[in-house]
Amino acid sequence: MSKKERNTFLSLVKRDLKVVWHPCTQMKDHEKIPLIPIKKGKGIWLEDYDGNQYIDAISSWWVNIFGHSNPYINNQISKQLDNLEHVLLAGFTHEPAIDLAERLVKLSPPKIKKCFFTDNGSSAVDAAMKMSYHYWKNKGFKKKSKFISLSNSYHGETLGSLSVSNIDLYKKTYEELMIDTIVVESPDCYLKNEKHTDKQHTEIMFDKMLKTIENNHKEVCAVIIEPLVQCAGYMRMYHPIYLKLLREACDKYNIHLIADEIAVGFGRTGTMFAYEQSKITPDIICLSKGITGGYMTLSTILTTNNIYDAFYDEYTKLNAFLHSHSYTANPIACSAANASLDIFEKKQIITKNKILSEHISKSLKSIATHDNVGDVRQHGMIAAIEMVKDKSSKKPYPWEERRGLKAYEYGLKNNVLIRPLGNVIYFMPPYIIKEREIDKVINVIEGAIDIATK
Numbered sequence: 001m002s003k004k005e006r007n008t009f010l011s012l013v014k015r016d017l018k019v020v021w022h023p024c025t026q027m028k029d030h031e032k033i034p035l036i037p038i039k040k041g042k043g044i045w046l047e048d049y050d051g052n053q054y055i056d057a058i059s060s061w062w063v064n065i066f067g068h069s070n071p072y073i074n075n076q077i078s079k080q081l082d083n084l085e086h087v088l089l090a091g092f093t094h095e096p097a098i099d100l101a102e103r104l105v106k107l108s109p110p111k112i113k114k115c116f117f118t119d120n121g122s123s124a125v126d127a128a129m130k131m132s133y134h135y136w137k138n139k140g141f142k143k144k145s146k147f148i149s150l151s152n153s154y155h156g157e158t159l160g161s162l163s164v165s166n167i168d169l170y171k172k173t174y175e176e177l178m179i180d181t182i183v184v185e186s187p188d189c190y191l192k193n194e195k196h197t198d199k200q201h202t203e204i205m206f207d208k209m210l211k212t213i214e215n216n217h218k219e220v221c222a223v224i225i226e227p228l229v230q231c232a233g234y235m236r237m238y239h240p241i242y243l244k245l246l247r248e249a250c251d252k253y254n255i256h257l258i259a260d261e262i263a264v265g266f267g268r269t270g271t272m273f274a275y276e277q278s279k280i281t282p283d284i285i286c287l288s289k290g291i292t293g294g295y296m297t298l299s300t301i302l303t304t305n306n307i308y309d310a311f312y313d314e315y316t317k318l319n320a321f322l323h324s325h326s327y328t329a330n331p332i333a334c335s336a337a338n339a340s341l342d343i344f345e346k347k348q349i350i351t352k353n354k355i356l357s358e359h360i361s362k363s364l365k366s367i368a369t370h371d372n373v374g375d376v377r378q379h380g381m382i383a384a385i386e387m388v389k390d391k392s393s394k395k396p397y398p399w400e401e402r403r404g405l406k407a408y409e410y411g412l413k414n415n416v417l418i419r420p421l422g423n424v425i426y427f428m429p430p431y432i433i434k435e436r437e438i439d440k441v442i443n444v445i446e447g448a449i450d451i452a453t454k
């Protein structure tokens, strides 16, 4: 690295810390933990101004699926830029949004017919909550105003989406601002009794959900759930049977099922959408993150004609769904999303991911035997490793010890970006990663565990 490059690196850090307030960050940490200005990204690699390269093993917060600066997506965006950068979606429309809505509907179960665009994950969840509540209101169910969600769930950080989330780290401080929701214990299989299979544990845990639904259904609009993996909730996983049982209970008690596929959608768990593994049709599906291949902010909620029709009325009845973001269905974002779907189709990504996830599974085998690893779990292209203080009791390390941070720093020194969630190191790479690159990441994760559990 030349002196000039070094100076640019240092000056960017200095300028940034003067004016930029970073997300999910105690800014004082940057007195000790270096901030890393990234100069470029190519494929799975990120490169900083110091010339260091890092494998993006967490897909930049789970958004990137076909690598950074993907030539095909770049090209499609660039074509779109020549035609139309943006237009409001009320009273006007455009081809990229229509194409995308048609394609998403086609990828969904037959009952899903409509696509309502929003512009980030949290706003999709807020809109889904409003849509469900408003549906019941339009149908004359005046008492239905509550939502059920799982303990350890994460649905976003706007006030609505945070209200249905249940991780203290993000929520506790803001408790008084939250709307009242009903929380049911998660089927999280990490917490299962060893004598049970994942399926048995999940079924047993569903009883708690069923009882809650039975006792509260008259006041409940919807159950909102992250299908199969509670991603921000330390990548905790459960068996697909839960969604099947939940679908049956929601049908029986007149409650919507909202599937928050924001993190697990677009191939992450081995199928295009995670709910497919339970063979169910949610009433509302929230999508974002991977939707644009990781290029831009865009989100959508998909729903049925049954829900749509409850809003379709004379203007003066004031039954229309009122939710609007300025950048709704931005054409450049939609063109990135269409390009990303092209790649899924042309390159048979879901089939190829099966081979990659089997390779991940094999490479992770040796990690499970580590003295301070309490669990290694995987759903398709999401793998997670739980570092524990005591293997037999699964006693966790106290959060104040920040073991995950030690793993993060070790990863960076060894050219791999991992960003553990507390004591959990996870691996969620772009789908273009090669087997030898998977081996490299897992090798670094092994080293990171050694350092972090010392």
Ligand code: PMP
Pocket: 120, 121, 122, 123, 125, 154, 155, 156, 157, 226, 231, 232, 260, 261, 262, 263, 264, 288, 289
């Ligand atoms: N739902 C889930 C399941 C998520 O994982 C996230 C983001 N981590 C969100 C909602 C919120 O998305 P966004 O960060 O785009 O607001």
